Amino acid sequence: MPRLSPGLLRYAHISNPLLRLLLPVCRDVESARNELRWLQDHAQRLAPPSHSSQTWQTRLQVMVRQRATGKPLQYILGTEYFGDLEIVCRPGVLIPRQDTAASVAHLAQILQSSDSLPSRLRVLDLCTGTGCIPLLLDHLLSHSRDPPELQLLGVDVSQKCVDLAEENKARCQARYTEFARADVIAGGSSQAPSLLALLQDRASPQWDVLTSNPPYISSHAFVHTTARSVRKFEPKLALVPPPAGVSEIPADGDLFYPKLLDVADHVQTQVALFEVADLSQALRVASLVRDKGSWEGVEIWRDEPGAKDDSFAHVAQTMGDLRILGRGNGRSVVCWRDQGATWLGRT
Ligand SMILES: C[S@@+](CC[C@H](N)C(=O)[O-])C[C@H]1O[C@@H](n2cnc3c(N)ncnc32)[C@H](O)[C@@H]1O
Structure with missing residues (x-):
């Protein structure tokens, strides 16, 4: 990452000392x-605590100092947009990403x-994390x-996620979505009930559409390529x-996908959408789908799945007749x- 010039830092300080504090995390004056x-x-906008004489200026200074440590803006502001929905974000729960929203809105x-x-x-x-995926599908x-x-049913192993998802459901006035805690990995080490036990208690065994943005970063990539603030x-x-x-196994980021495919068979899913990190992982997951033998078709969507194909020919060589739609990285x-x-x- 290039260093910021002393001149730029001085300029920011003269404009506003708080701007100077934000510059290293934002990297340019405009941002x-x-x-x-x-x-x-x-x-x-925030009301001060009733017993406090804290002014908005003091609150702003505290927030800017938090941001200067690299804390994501969404955890400080408390929300992030996901499609048209404003989703509450809180430390301990992943911040929803725009690329995820693009795939979900396209579906x-x-x-x-x-x-x-x-x-x-x-x-x-x-x-399900914040519940952003089922809440956006419910809305659309x-x-x-x-x-x-x-x-719609959103499931997460973390009670913190399920509680936040419930809060988001109320905020978005979603009418058809429920949330529950369960572990997708059968025999996982969490205290949460197993997913299959949760689903057995539901009236109908069939879930027509299955979506998932599971943990998918390998332990090596987490250390070497993930941004420090993440x-x-x-x-x-x-x-x-x-x-x-x-x-x-080299691709330990892939652990969830075979489990998700087993669940999809179990609940007779007819359309499934799985988020992945990049095109290499997308190709590995598409192979798993084909090896499973229970699906009629599979394709890969890029970050902007609705945009025109631009590098189809290149990947078609390595994956035969596999369709790769849109623009950007495999998503x-x-x-x-x-x-x-x-x-x-x-058809
Ligand atoms: C990549 S985040 C996705 C969150 C949300 N769907 C989104 O798109 O922003 C993965 C989520 O999987 C949950 N998770 C991790 N292990 C799990 C497991 N064994 N069973 C169920 N959920 C799990 C995490 O708590 C986290 O909320």
């Missing part, structure tokens, strides 16, 4: 000015434009022209799968079977 403005708005758009959706659609989101699908009867402030539980016992693997093919228009 630092934007963040300072958002933090100031937030400090002015919703395809499903909305299908004229063959069943009258009742059940969506299971595993590793329930506002379609002829919405199906919806039922390592320092976001929960490792959300990022890196637990050691598999055979953690020498999700989407697979389908039975009615799912018609819902996605992939």
